[in-house]
Amino acid sequence: MFDVEKIRYDFPMIRNNPNLIYFDSAATSFKPQCVIDEVLHYYEYTNSNIHRGDYDISFEVSKLYDDTRKQIASFIGAKRKEEIVYTYGATSSLNTVAINFGNKFLKPGDVILTSMVEHASDILPWFKAAERSGAKIEYVPFPSNGKFDLDAYEKCFEGKNVKIVALPHVSNVLGYIYPMKEIARIAHEHGAYIAVDGAQAVPHIKVDVQDLDIDFLSFSSHKMLGPSGIGVLYGKYELLDQMDPIFYGGGSNARFYPDCSLILKETPEKFEAGTPNIEGVLGMDQAIRYLSSIGMDEVEAYGTELSDYFISRLDELDTVEVYNHGSKAGIVTFNMKGIFAQDAASYFNKQGIAVRTGNHCAKMLHEIIGVNETIRASFYIYNTKQEIDRFIEVIKDTTLEKCVDSIL
Ligand SMILES: Cc1ncc(COP(=O)(O)O)c(C=O)c1O
Incomplete structure (x- = not known):
């Protein structure tokens, strides 16, 4: 109860x-004691880098860190843990999708379908993706009450090459839960992908990416009882796997050679160059456990x-x-x-x-x-x-x- x-x-x-x-x-959001304790425990007892140390505390922390991916995947209903990419927050996840998807899939004349409800972090990355690719931004018309009009949305596809739909699941100003399952179904019926800004949804409602059948989902830990500076990008594995990372560096490559060639690690590690926010991941994991226990x-x-x-x-x-x-x-x-x-x-x-x-x-x-x-x-x-x-x-x-x- x-x-x-x-x-x-x-x-x-x-x-x-x-x-x-x-x-x-x-x-x-505020943080519960268990999240604070988890972050402190890392600093006080197991402070070490992951996947790099040949000693016990590093093994311990690497194991904890790796196990979190499974729990986060299960929290949002992802098919596999490899579909969870750690980022620095929703803004970082949303930029990652817009840059990577844009580079890989957008062509001149394609349409990026979004809305005027959008938070800056969900629309500015797409403005830039449009600028780089020659795609066009178009807006789903909304009635003045800010609710979602599925008919008006469906009409946006007529005669247009909509490549991606970028919308929030929950508006950060109006708090409406938009009908994401229908929105995703219509996008897919018209051959488009869907990237969902879940920053205000994942903390408050059950989000199941397989049930909704969405292609990408972005959210931040700090809005859902976890630490700041850590977030998640969910992507369907086959899409993530086709995309190139933005950042390159330690931890994300398997080999590199004098002729400048390199072999990246598998998805999702290839997207996570550099030392990650280890304590953030551990704290977010506790936040998710706490929410799940309720x-x-x-x-x-x-x-x-x-x-x-x-x-x-x-x-x-x-x-x-x-x-x-x-x-x-x-x-x-x-x-x-x-x-x-x-x-x-x-x-x-x-x-x-x-x-x-x-x-x-x-x-x-x-x-x-x-x-x-x-x-x-x-x-x-x-x-x-x-x-x-x-x-x-x-x-x-x-x-x-x-x-x-x-x-x-
Ligand atoms: C709907 C929505 N999207 C994206 C963001 C960006 O989140 P963050 O600042 O945690 O990256 C926010 C933050 O308020 C938001 O409300």
Whole structure:
């Protein structure tokens, strides 16, 4: 059974900051003690490089590190552990796909189909891939509520050579879970591949890459209870195997010769040149174990319960405009009428409530929802309805004057 009080106890950031209400987990999440302990244990007991040392602690750490791939593969339903490439985070994974896929498969006139919902990290790499290859960027039209229109999406393929679809599974601003299984099916029916930005999905919902039948999936550990600086690129093995790495160096090659030829290691090692973020991988592994022990269905249900509850409480207020009714995954985006989002956030901060404001790196989303600046409250497994109630009281008490005073 989901026991939020027990969960809260596992998070030192919550124990150590009793007056803080943290509603910014879509930016980065808190870490449970087991993740912190794992990283510390590495530094305190087994600090050594992997696959390079002929001594016990290196053997021990190499074995632990290698075993993590299997567990991460199973967490996202990958067919085999070789489909898991370690990166430095979602941005690094998304760039890796855009560069590698672009270099291998994109030709002039091909279409990269994406959207104006995109986070910068999912769209800028494709802008650059288009520039290098001569492919064109096109956008799936979205209605002004930001929900996904499958018919409008399917029409985008008519008469076009769409080579790849690049979309998020969950919008980082609107929190909608897009119908990825259908999106992938339609892409494949039209001979396109699909690269999914899973940065906001993998932490909050059960993502099964085989069930969804997606070709690539990118996500970060730090948004799902793990350390920063480590992330995952999932790719179907046959696709990854055809692609060349971006980085070359130690750990990713089998041999190299004076005539400048080289033999790379197999996928995924060929993509992982240099000493990896060992403690990050070990910490991410613990984060995934922790989430799995709760169960992703429970995690998702609780995120939805909190978003539904917060939206229903906001709807009682006529000083607030909510932009994502029906959103899931613990993300609620709104504004206070007549108050600039950042001014409101300064006041909330003075009341001990941490939220994010602005365009949330989705700098074209205003073309869809019609506003540039919003307040985003994002929840995770350690947040409570009591915290939401406290936030509602603060919102009720918020005036333009108080907000202005809080920034002076
Ligand atoms: C939807 C989405 N994609 C990509 C990213 C980039 O993630 P990272 O900064 O961890 O690389 C984020 C981060 O907020 C995001 O929300």
